[in-house]
Amino acid sequence: MKSLVESILTEAHTHSASDIHITLDESGGTVKLRVKGQMVQLQLLDGDTFKRLINYLKFITELDINEHKVPQSGRTTVQLEHGEISVRISTLPMTILRESVVIRILNNNDRQTSRELFYDKKDYLFLSEYMKKSQGLILFTGPTGSGKSTVMYRLIKEIADEGLKAVISIEDPVEYEVPGLVQVEINEKAKLEYAPLIRGVLRCDPDIIMFGEIRDKTIAEELIKTSLSGHLVLSTFHSKSALGTLVRLQDYGLFKEELSESISLIVNQRLIHTAKRSFIICEYIESKDVENFLKGKTVKYDTLIDKLALIHQESGMNDEEYQYYHRILQ
Incomplete structure (x- = not known):
């Protein structure tokens, strides 16, 4: 999961994305980037990978992995090849044991004054x-x-x-x-x-x-x-x-x-x-x-x-x- 998260964040940085949306529907999980205000699909995930990805994101931001009924929010810094990237993870309950996650990229435009x-x-x-x-x-x-x-x-x-x-x-x-x-x-x-x-x-x-x-x-x-x-x-x-x-x-x-x-x-x-x-x-x-x-x-x-x-x-x-x-x- 660590390599998957790093891959997603690297793509987000490359495309100057402001947010990453990870959702689940009948066909499986979807990862989308918000680039210049528009949603762009990045990749699809099978159900098991989606579930493990959500748990891993909650783990690295010190959220309660066993809590699925209330929204949670946490923050962390991830080391990538180009440098550190700070993110805020927000979870949102959907149905029983199902959640969506939005990752806000906090420092993707640090080069701007x-x-x-x-x-x-x-x-x-x-x-x-x-x-x-x-x-x-x-x-x-x-x-x-x-x-x-x-x-x-x-x-x-x-x-x-x-x-x-x-x-x-x-x-x-x-x-x-x-x-x-x-x-x-x-x-x-x-x-x-x-x-x-x-x-x-x-x-x-x-x-x-x-x-x-x-x-x-x-x-x-x-x-x-x-x-x-x-x-x-x-x-x-x-x-x-x-x-x-x-x-x-x-x-x-x-x-x-x-x-x-x-x-x-x-x-x-x-x-x-x-x-x-x-x-x-x-x-x-x-x-x-x-x-x-x-x-x-x-x-x-x-x-x-x-x-x-x-x-x-x-x-x-x-x-x-x-x-x-x-x-x-x-």
């Missing part, structure tokens, strides 16, 4: 300047697979490399190991709640706090309080647009006043794949825009569709690519 991730380098410079602030809440938003965590980690890494600020992250689980960053992994078995954990982090004199993802009202409230206490706080959040982020946060029951006082910047982004290259486009609203929107005023800014149209005009994508992404972004 933060600047190279963006189509418009001015977006990178804008975000880089925001990282120099001493207080406020910065949210990186978008759907799954839009590159939120990648951008946030890259910006944090640049701050950590400078070594001038104390940066602490709270993650579930730790996805990228960043030198110079104090990374705290949430231990669900210890039943440690977020509020006391964040208060514990505050006692360690951080300049910047990064929280992996806002998943509920409790986390959102704690991060708002933290940003108002004189710290720069970064996190990710699932939403379709920058303004939609504010609507979703209000759905949590958060007050307009605390949102207006705490949020410095909302970045909403998408990962775009063209025949020429892959890159990120983003839209963003700042604190004044947040305040105006919450007061019911009209907010004008360059949206993702505006950015997409400009890229098309500059021949950064062909007509077919433009129409495809325009339809998705509407």
Whole structure:
């Protein structure tokens, strides 16, 4: 199984895949790669090989091999010929004793700098300047697979490399190991709640706090309080647009006043794949825009569709690519 896993991961690296999907149906197991947003079949597995592969993946990520009824997630690093590759393994129960697995490749684009991730380098410079602030809440938003965590980690890494600020992250689980960053992994078995954990982090004199993802009202409230206490706080959040982020946060029951006082910047982004290259486009609203929107005023800014149209005009994508992404972004 070790050689099979190494072979699959090598193919994933070669094709710059973001994820590997391992599923089972009546005909047997299937391994597929997600390459530039599209699913590509890699190989077929017989039933026995599929079962042993799943068990081996659970073993190397220290998951419970005998647990088939609840989702599990773990992380590991595998040594390949070209170097180490970090992965996150997530299992999903299907029927009795049957599971599917998704492997997220965590470091398949490490050669890119933060600047190279963006189509418009001015977006990178804008975000880089925001990282120099001493207080406020910065949210990186978008759907799954839009590159939120990648951008946030890259910006944090640049701050950590400078070594001038104390940066602490709270993650579930730790996805990228960043030198110079104090990374705290949430231990669900210890039943440690977020509020006391964040208060514990505050006692360690951080300049910047990064929280992996806002998943509920409790986390959102704690991060708002933290940003108002004189710290720069970064996190990710699932939403379709920058303004939609504010609507979703209000759905949590958060007050307009605390949102207006705490949020410095909302970045909403998408990962775009063209025949020429892959890159990120983003839209963003700042604190004044947040305040105006919450007061019911009209907010004008360059949206993702505006950015997409400009890229098309500059021949950064062909007509077919433009129409495809325009339809998705509407």
